[in-house]
Amino acid sequence: MDEDVTFMPRDHILSLEEIVHVAKTFISMGTKRIRITGGEPLVRKNILWAIEQIANTKGLEELTITTNGSQLYKMAQSLLNAGVSRINISLDTLKADRFYALTRRDKFQQVVDGIEAASKLPFKRLKINSVMLKNHNDDELFDLAQFALDRKMDISFIEEMPLGIITDHNRAATYLSSDNVIDTLSKQYELTPSSLTTSGPTRYYQVAGYDHKIGVISPHSHNFCDTCNRVRLTAEGRLLLCLGNEHSKDLKTVLRNNSYCSTELGSKNHNSTELENAIIEALALKPEKHHFNLDEAPQILRFMSATGG
Numbered sequence: 197m198d199e200d201v202t203f204m205p206r207d208h209i210l211s212l213e214e215i216v217h218v219a220k221t222f223i224s225m226g227t228k229r230i231r232i233t234g235g236e237p238l239v240r241k242n243i244l245w246a247i248e249q250i251a252n253t254k255g256l257e258e259l260t261i262t263t264n265g266s267q268l269y270k271m272a273q274s275l276l277n278a279g280v281s282r283i284n285i286s287l288d289t290l291k292a293d294r295f296y297a298l299t300r301r302d303k304f305q306q307v308v309d310g311i312e313a314a315s316k317l318p319f320k321r322l323k324i325n326s327v328m329l330k331n332h333n334d335d336e337l338f339d340l341a342q343f344a345l346d347r348k349m350d351i352s353f354i355e356e357m358p359l360g361i362i363t364d365h366n367r368a369a370t371y372l373s374s375d376n377v378i379d380t381l382s383k384q385y386e387l388t389p390s391s392l393t394t395s396g397p398t399r400y401y402q403v404a405g406y407d408h409k410i411g412v413i414s415p416h417s418h419n420f421c422d423t424c425n426r427v428r429l430t431a432e433g434r435l436l437l438c439l440g441n442e443h444s445k446d447l448k449t450v451l452r453n454n455s456y457c458s459t460e461l462g463s464k465n466h467n468s469t470e471l472e473n474a475i476i477e478a479l480a481l482k483p484e485k486h487h488f489n490l491d492e493a494p495q496i497l498r499f500m501s502a503t504g505g
Contacts, residue, residue, distance in 0.1 A: 209431045212246040214451050218429055219250045221471050228255070231284075233262035235431065238271055244278050251279025260284065262325070266303050268310025272317055281320040285311055288326050289333050290343060298333075315347040324351040325413075328377060329370040337377060338384055345406045352398045352411040353377045374399075374412035381410060397424065427482070435475065437482040445478030447471065 344351035386404035433448025
């Protein structure tokens with residue numbers, strides 16, 4: 197998140213009802229998996245209502261939440277009850293002082309308590325996501341991996357994406373490739389490539405002696421665009437076809453040009469037909485691949501926190 201944040205007026209972002217309507221339209225068109233991410237989705241007022249509406253739509257096979265974990269200590273059980281299948285939790289360090297430096301929030305213990313609460317519940321799958329930076333937190337590779345494995349969770353180590361302009365580190369200097377991560381971890385664990393494939397970009401490795409896996413997400417070193425079938429609805433109502441490009445379609449205007457009476461999918465209305473047509477048109481905008489160059493200024497100026505989804 198940018199350090200100097202200006203939040204959007206409420207009417208510039210989609211209402212929960214609009215988000216649910218779009219999600220249900222995607223499901224009616226054949227979408228099987230939906231992920232709610234951010235920014236931080238669990239601070240949105242009445243988010244559990246929206247989650248339950250989406251999770252219980254006929255045709256959806258899996259609803260996942262990506263969260264910073266700060267609200268899990270009080271919401272984990274409610275998320276399970278609402279129909280969440282999987283939770284991905286962002287955690288880049290196990291050191292409280294470093295956590296504060298990275299996040300500018302004194303919530304390390306709160307996040308750990310949330311992870312512990314979720315790990316005791318029968319979610320289909322729990323995973324830690326860690327963005328690794330050379331000479332910043334790469335000394336915690338083993339600790340983070342063991343933290344996840346001890347709690348019967350998977351973990352994905354992620355190469356930093358060059359989104360937004362930053363000043364606190366040089367991305368080229370702090371770049372740590374997924375191959376380096378696996379080479380380092382192989383000194384402590386016996387890792388073998390896993391046959392597990394998910395709807396996401398993670399390449400998994402089986403860890404000898406454990407049921408859960410270590411994975412890597414490699415937007416720089418192992419471009420995964422040829423297998424990507426994801427699109428993202430941003431908080432502003434733009435259908436973003438790729439995180440590494442600005443190709444998008446404005447769905448908010450379609451939603452608001454014609455009113456709709458219900459978030460249920462029982463009957464078609466003009467708005468739903470227009471929305472479906474807009475989605476189909478947008479898919480033609482999905483680019484062949486993203487182009488990240490650590491030696492150039494970032495081409496995508498928005499931060500992930502401003503992307504929502």
